[in-house]
Amino acid sequence: MNRLDYFVLIATILAIPLYGLWRTRGSASLRQYLKGDASIGWATIGLSVLATQAGPITFLSMPGQAYESGIGFIQNYFGQPLALIVVCVVFVPIYQRLKVYTAYQYLGERFDRKTRLLGAFLFLVQRGIAAGITIYAPAIVLSALLGWRLNLTIWLAGGLVIIYTVVGGTKIVSITQRYQMIVILVGMAIAFAVAIYKLSPDLSFQNTLSVAGKMGKLEAVTFSVDPHKRYTFWSGLIGGFFLALSYFGADQSQVQRYLAGGSLRESRLGLLFNAVVKVPMQFCILLLGAIVFMFYQFEKPPVYFNQPAYERALQNGYASQLTELQKEFDEVFTQKRAAIRVLSTASSNERDAAMNQLRTLEAQASDLRDRTKAVLAQAGVDPKSKESDYVFITFILQQMPHGIVGLLIAVILCATMSATAATLNALGSTTAIDFYRPLIRPNASDHHYVVAAQALTAAWGLIAIGVASFASLVENLIEAGNILGSVFYGSILGLFLAAFFIRRVTGSSAFFAALVAQTLVLVLFATTNIGYLWYNFIGCAAVLIVAPILQQTIFRSAETPAGA
């Protein structure tokens, strides 16, 4: 990175919060602080919801994921449009009618205080840790490649977010997310265009896609029912539906985004915007990864993309083994490049033989990368982030023109800031509204609660930075974040679905059913090897099955069902 890159980076990440602070200057009522105001339209809500979900991992990891395993991950988003429509039809009208600040207030109105506190507590635990991971994940990659100090990177991303989120509340989060998302979309579009421009002139774009497809990178949709296949249309539609329903319906960091609008109409349109644009957006990001893969079929890639870790292994006495592997990798690369040229001009008779040769060489290259990883593990420099997370950022740093490099680093930091701001805003609001107001100071002034929400948002920001600072102690960090969400979401969604659809269930039945469901999920998590997406479904189903049973047995005459 040169001075131009640093100028673009600093100007981009500072200008948006400063504009947000100017737009939200002056004191706000509790309603304005927690829900924004009526001037927030559907476009801002839509971009804000998009930015909250995307996060830095989307822009760092997704292209690397496609580089490694192809674009089939797109199917994980197939349940989302359906879930968003259910949220529009069922969840949003109820939240808007009751004028709640947090989703968990609804649980209090429908059931009782303890169920509300349980829902809020599960959210706080899960999101509090996830906020730290959101800051840590890009910081570890950026600090490794740019030579920045890890703690400085964490504070750069986290500190700025804390300041503007505490000062401006929900409105500033929505406004900054709108412009951060615009920067992200423009930056990714430029990256896409440059990546295509950088492709080898030996092949047309269509031939490039054909070869990528033949190398297994472009299987976007498969209707396979093979349970061993990781991403299929069916798992994406069903598993993805429950995950998205939990996330958009019962996670305050999203609920607060779409309740920021002045009306039901704006909230619904913002969500429908996401239902339509999410799949194409993710497709473009994954396709970018496949294009980067094709770029590195003609331009020699590093055998291991996390170069700082590789360099450390070289210095730790593993130079001879690594140099030998590098030499073999270089030879395979040269043969592979020749094989792709043969394949692109092969007649239909010759194509199968050329394809088989290419597959063999690709398997050899993959084997050499695995052996390199094993050497790095032996050398004690096995990094805690996935190697594929370094693919796209390496491409940016080595291939993009100056200025664009700064913009794309800003994209990653904007994504970090927008996702973290939404999370801190939701954590502060939930703690203030669901815990502080009812349990500690029930009858204070509006201004008192605004100050309390600000203090609690700042406290959660510091906790998130603390989690990020100690996150290196946890192995497999990014995966841990996904697992964490799935472990808690199911029970929370179950509580909401029981509240909406099972009229006869009362507070105690729902509360204990959620405890049973959460215990069941934790036991399964500790003792079995079930794919973590299933925990969403299991937790939710357990609440919906156990709550009516408890209602018909233990709590039969204890309470009068709501609405009875």
Place this chain on the structure above:
Amino acid sequence: MNARDSNPDARSWRKAYSLALSLFAVEVVLLYLFTIRFS
């Protein structure tokens, strides 16, 4: 025609949901065609 159907607001929202679902279906079909073309 019941009361729900006669509500013009509800009708227009049903149209909006149908449009969003149709667009999603088109997206999936295009992705499938993309898969067939390039795999």
